[in-house]
Amino acid sequence: MPEHEPNNVVASTWLKPFEPPKRIPDAADVVIIGGGIVGVSSALFLAQKGISVVLCEKGHIAGEQSGRNWGWVRIQGRDTREIPMMQESLKIWETLSEDLGEDVGFTRGGCFFTARTEKQFDAFGDWVKIAGEHGIDTRLVPGGELGTHIRGAAIDWAGAMYTPSDGRAEPHKAAPAIARGAARAGASILTGCAVRGIETTAGTVSAVVTEHGTIRASIVLCAAGAWTSLFCRSMGVNVPQLRVRGTVARTAPAENAFDGNVFDDRLGIRRRQDGGYTVAHGSVLEHPVTPASFRYFFRFMPALMQELKIVRLSFGREFIEELRTPKSWALDTVSPFEETRVLNPQPNARVLRGIRRNLDTMFPALANTPIVESWAGMIEASPDVVPIIDTVSSCPGFHVATGFSGHGFGIGPGAGKAIAGMLTGDDPGIDLAAFRLSRFFDGTPIKPQSGI
Ligand SMILES: Cc1cc2nc3c(=O)[nH]c(=O)nc-3n(C[C@H](O)[C@H](O)[C@H](O)COP(=O)(O)OP(=O)(O)OC[C@H]3O[C@@H](n4cnc5c(N)ncnc54)[C@H](O)[C@@H]3O)c2cc1C
Numbered sequence: 001m002p003e004h005e006p007n008n009v010v011a012s013t014w015l016k017p018f019e020p021p022k023r024i025p026d027a028a029d030v031v032i033i034g035g036g037i038v039g040v041s042s043a044l045f046l047a048q049k050g051i052s053v054v055l056c057e058k059g060h061i062a063g064e065q066s067g068r069n070w071g072w073v074r075i076q077g078r079d080t081r082e083i084p085m086m087q088e089s090l091k092i093w094e095t096l097s098e099d100l101g102e103d104v105g106f107t108r109g110g111c112f113f114t115a116r117t118e119k120q121f122d123a124f125g126d127w128v129k130i131a132g133e134h135g136i137d138t139r140l141v142p143g144g145e146l147g148t149h150i151r152g153a154a155i156d157w158a159g160a161m162y163t164p165s166d167g168r169a170e171p172h173k174a175a176p177a178i179a180r181g182a183a184r185a186g187a188s189i190l191t192g193c194a195v196r197g198i199e200t201t202a203g204t205v206s207a208v209v210t211e212h213g214t215i216r217a218s219i220v221l222c223a224a225g226a227w228t229s230l231f232c233r234s235m236g237v238n239v240p241q242l243r244v245r246g247t248v249a250r251t252a253p254a255e256n257a258f259d260g261n262v263f264d265d266r267l268g269i270r271r272r273q274d275g276g277y278t279v280a281h282g283s284v285l286e287h288p289v290t291p292a293s294f295r296y297f298f299r300f301m302p303a304l305m306q307e308l309k310i311v312r313l314s315f316g317r318e319f320i321e322e323l324r325t326p327k328s329w330a331l332d333t334v335s336p337f338e339e340t341r342v343l344n345p346q347p348n349a350r351v352l353r354g355i356r357r358n359l360d361t362m363f364p365a366l367a368n369t370p371i372v373e374s375w376a377g378m379i380e381a382s383p384d385v386v387p388i389i390d391t392v393s394s395c396p397g398f399h400v401a402t403g404f405s406g407h408g409f410g411i412g413p414g415a416g417k418a419i420a421g422m423l424t425g426d427d428p429g430i431d432l433a434a435f436r437l438s439r440f441f442d443g444t445p446i447k448p449q450s451g452i
Pocket of ligand 1: 033034035036037038039056057058059060061062063064065066067068069070071072073074193194195196223224225226227228231245246247248337341342376377378379401402403404405406407408409410411412
């Protein structure tokens with residue numbers, strides 16, 4: 001069994017002193033706002049093309065969603081619009097550690113979505129058909145055979161949908177390693193460096209204003225995760241986005257109950273590289289109600305209706321906090337991005353108790369394994385839970401990549417490669433039309449195909 005990880009191995013991604021940049025470059029071909037998996041992957045592929053790129057991260061690389069997620073790298077069950085990009089992403093993950101010369105913890109242990117009823121099991125047939133059309137190895141496994149794959153479970157599942165080629169990686173390792181790889185390829189990676197806004201000349205992007213100075217650039221990518229909507233709004237660009245909080249935990253290294261990812265409506269669980277398991281409730285996400293909930297209510301109706309059983313509304317200080325957050329600010333004053341260096345929601349104690357209970361009853365083999373760390377992350381979702389990757393027509397030179405919802409970690413490297421193509425005018429390798437921002441405003445029916 002690998003060496004025991006320290007108790008705050010995940011949280012150490014964001015619980016550390018900020019390192020503001022010693023100097024910032026005067027100019028770059030491209031400036032990227034945000035050091036999550038999308039921003040760093042875009043930086044890597046741009047730098048590998050010989051483009052001069054500066055990435056500005058207000059807090060820490062992977063300090064928000066990209067360091068807090070479950071670590072699932074899966075194609076199974078995705079919205080069909082994401083399939084080509086995810087296929088590319090899986091290819092990148094396969095050799096990423098080798099290409100970077102650093103471990104990102106990727107391995108293909110397979111992914112199971114389990115069904116408790118025959119009706120749920122039958123419903124998986126639709127996606128298995130889609131998988132077949134795309135050459136994906138997803139298949140149905142009847143309940144009687146599941147025990148050979150998912151050892152140590154004490155549930156009488158009706159069956160599962162299974163994709164052996166799906167995998168997982170370690171979120172606390174991946175984006176930081178990609179960022180270091182981008183730096184070795186020539187990118188400037190600046191942390192503790194919030195971008196306050198954009199300067200334009202004759203309506204076109206000409207510079208990025210950070211808290212530490214201005215960087216001239218004619219191409220800017222906003223990959224600011226949960227902050228994208230606020231950032232864009234300050235520029236008069238409407239990007240519909242809502243936040244949901246997910247509580248996560250990890251166990252100490254344990255007996256190998258199974259080696260893969262299993263999603264049940266009561267538990268999401270995957271084997272970790274350190275021999276423990278990352279665990280979460282399968283069907284509890286919390287949406288803190290804020291003014292944005294009302295602003296975007298109708299746009300998010302289809303997604304909320306679909307996730308009615310999963311998304312719980314919470315009423316707390318987030319409403320007042322958002323109300324107090326300025327919607328625009330002078331670029332020579334402190335911006336909301338410096339006020340919250342790291343969006344660090346607290347895990348929900350009740351949800352943690354539910355995770356413990358479900359783990360014990362579903363996997364008796366793990367019942368005595370202690371939970372050694374817990375945390376929460378704020379997922380940002382688009383109305384159809386599919387990313388927005390686009391150039392913003394009202395502001396030439398400005399681009400957005402956001403809305404990756406609860407599945408942006410796995411697809412992040414593939415998105416970064418496509419984005420590098422989009423920004424340089426090269427072939428992105430994937431048709432990005434389905435990810436255009438205007439789909440939310442041009443009458444296109446908004447139909448989420450997958451969950452948040
Ligand atoms: C609990 C949870 C579980 C999840 N599970 C999975 C999973 O198993 N598999 C999967 O594929 N996906 C999963 N996801 C989703 C995945 O983590 C996200 O989709 C993905 O990480 C988004 O990456 P990003 O780079 O777009 O955003 P982020 O990782 O949020 O990065 C955005 C960055 O931008 C920075 N920033 C914002 N504004 C500014 C500014 N003005 N100046 C400078 N920097 C700024 C922020 O500080 C942040 O670091 C999960 C997410 C959560 C929270």
